[in-house]
Amino acid sequence: MTRITVTVDGVSYSDDVEPRTLLVHYLRETLGKTGTVVGCDTSSCGACTVHLDGDSVKSCAVLAVQADGSSVTTIEGLAQDGVLHPMQQAFHENHGLQCGYCTPGMIMSACALLKDNPDPSDREIREGIEGNLCRCTGYQNIVKSISAAAKASSSTPAGVA
């Protein structure tokens, strides 16, 4: 077992973990952060995407021990003081989700996309979320959601990422 200290959604945790423990399993099973989900075994689907020190990562492709000393933001830490993050709001308003299973990862990826490219074209959005699979929406309303969030954020100085 290895001792790690990680800040997740603004709260600091110290835990002993098996070295083989994946970050997603640490989040779900040790911390109860079940908003982040597992969709595949091959880092293909992106359902488990979180932010690690501000960058989006697939948390099934990161060992918990690699997150030692880092700060992790999950879907559960995105809304602040009960106010939805603009990206969450955009997914709601544009029907960017159906079953919702890919949604946490999709929203986290989308936030990272806009951080790198605040004003993406639809094509750039599609390429930017290539690592996140959705089986329900055909992506059309996801692209629309992200585009709407980008436009919303361009009118607010803080940005959405």
Next chain:
Amino acid sequence: MTAVDDRPTTSDEIGRSRLRKEDQRLITGRTKWTDNIILPGMLHLAFARSPYANATITSIDIEAAKAAPGVVAVYTGKDLQDTMGTLICAYTITPDQVAPPHPPLAIDRVSFAGEAVAVVVARSYKEARDAADLLDVDYSLLPVVLDMEAAVAEGADLVHPELGTNISAHFVFDSAAAGTGGDVDASIAAAREDGVVIERTLRQQRLVPAFMEPRSVVVDPTGEQITMWSATQIPHILRFVLAATTGVPETKIRVIAPDVGGGFGGKLQTTPEEFVTFAVARKLGKPIKATETRTESIIASHHGRDQIQKLTLAAKKDGTVTGLKVELLADMGSHLALIGGGVPFLGTFMFNSIYKFESYRFDLTTVFTNKAWTDAYRGAGRPEATFGIERMMDELAVELGREPMELRQQNWITHPEFPFTTVCGMTYDSGNYEAATAKAMAMLDYEGLRREQAERRERKDPIQLGIGISTFTEMCGLAPSRVLGAIGAGAGGWEHASIRMLATGKVEVVTGTTPHGQGHETAWSQIVADKLGVAFEDVEVLHGDTQISSKGYDTYGSRSLVVGGIAVVKAAEKVVEKARVIAAHLLEASADDLEFADGRFTVKGTDQGMAMGEVAMAAFLGHNLPDGVESTLDSDATFDPEDFSFPHGTHLCATEVDTETGLVKIRKYVCVDDIGNVVNPLIVEGQVHGGLAQGIAQALYEEAVYDEQGTLTTATFVDYLVPGAPDLPFFDTDRTTTPSTTNPLGVKGVGEAGCIASTPAVVNSVLDAVRQFGVKDIEMPMTPLRVWKAIQGASSVGGEVEAASASPHWEQPVQSGGIQTASSDTRSDATDGSQA
């Protein structure tokens, strides 16, 4: 009306693009997926699965696994055979249909690679998984049966030797015998004499539903009821089958489908994992969880499609179709799953589609092979049929040198002809194919693209343009119970709803449908808000728990609104009638003199009235009710449709085919669907988008590929190509509205429409681009490799090319090396490339 009216305006809820109630929890991670559940003392399961497709289990040594850290128990099929129940098939498509026994855990034989043979119970999943790898299972290998045509040949090796055959059932519908039409062989003979006969063999490849949430099941046996949470579309059916096959009384079983992450038919199943978890929990008296990995999900959940379609279409020289003969081989896989042969059987009523055939014959053979079992996948039997007929209409147009849309128009049921009874005896209540088609052609700029297509051909552009058509119909609202009874289903098709009027003015709606992404909480709230005149926000929709929603047939087959939504309407009407009696009493008026509108009873010709909420409170208090009237407004309703509903639409796809690389790019996709009246346009549009994505994926990307040993080689999302955002186009969608006449909302169903219609539109489009080179067919998925080979093959033999699809994908010669780099989209090459 009172002077100050602060009641919400509710009369226009139906038809409004309400944002979804479901979203708040889903976008904040406040979700209840089955795999999230942790119970005190919970143990975890890991399955050991056969690597062989057909084998006898000679021994299982469990000692090492049993001794591994954290392991509580190890069970084989023999250990559980008296308690684990059995998996059933609810459809008997012929009286003499045969099926092997289907134990949840293999007992002495396995018949597909991935079948579970033993299960390890441990304190953590990791320990269970580690120990499962220590199980030592010896197998004696048997010959594998993979090819359907070989399976039905004389002297074939057998998937189940005890059955003596690989054929499960042979079903025939003949319009002459049924009295619904003429003799198809006579039509074909006449056409051979003085007309045209089109004969084609088409392939519907095997697909994986690939819902995003892997299946998971938790069983808690520690209460009076045994509670099962499962990622299922069918909690009610699951509870029934568990009770019926394990002997545990139905009253002692509670099944809950919490948040469920997609299904697409893939969770319309009673699974081995559910039954084994149930048995182990009962045996150990402990809560148990089993969550599958994605690879387990792909290899051991059911697959969809997988048909060989031999089609013969007869027509007059002027293009009028006369006869259609359909001979299907449908791969059931190793066993009959819950619907099993019922899936291809649905094609009986659909191959003739919107066209006025004089004669029709549907000849279905369901076949066992050593592969995962097949069952419902979005559209279930109808996409296959739509693909077959829409391909054939294009083939006829090519043969006659006719414009393909004009040829369809010549043959389809015209608007004034509705209601129309088809050659297979179905009565289509309503439709307007002309309107949908006119709109779609305008949206696509059909004429403009045809001109561009001609120009590109003229100048021999390396990028050739194709335009594909699919004018489809389908049958929804599965199903009238008496029809299901007549066709051998072991289930009814009604749906149930309850409405509870609470004292605080809030309303609980209990539905027997089980949404897993469809937005019933929102749509049902809209219906009830309209019918009862209460605020949308005041309606709470409850579902998916057999202790709350005690009756129901669940969600599949685009049935939820058309059947379950109507049950909600009927229950609301009963609430109004109960309330009317109480309101009349309180208003000292005759019930006949009361009008109900916008949530308020008023006495005709007066300003006297009271709101529904006030009546609910009066019923709750019970202080002043008419004699003999119960103190409740709560009402139940069960709705059984009289007939199916028949959505239709026109889908048009323009593709650009790079003739140098074989890469297909969808330039424009247009569809106009007619699904009758619409409750929530936003949700409807989303359903169409998702269906289109899956139908396009069948045409271009997805295939479950087995190697010659019967090992599934596409067992991860690296190899099984669920499309990503860059792989799909923008969809240009619209609607026409021809209300259904068979239900009071005039709705038809939309969940599967996009998936049913889109596949042939894409395939017809690609073929339209490359037929000029002599290509006659390209098997799905139309990967760059296949398209390129088809073009190359055609040009190298002077236009007389054998269909590139003549051999199954896995038997094709491997020549993928150079092609992968020729495409900018490596994802769509990987299926072929994986053999390199």
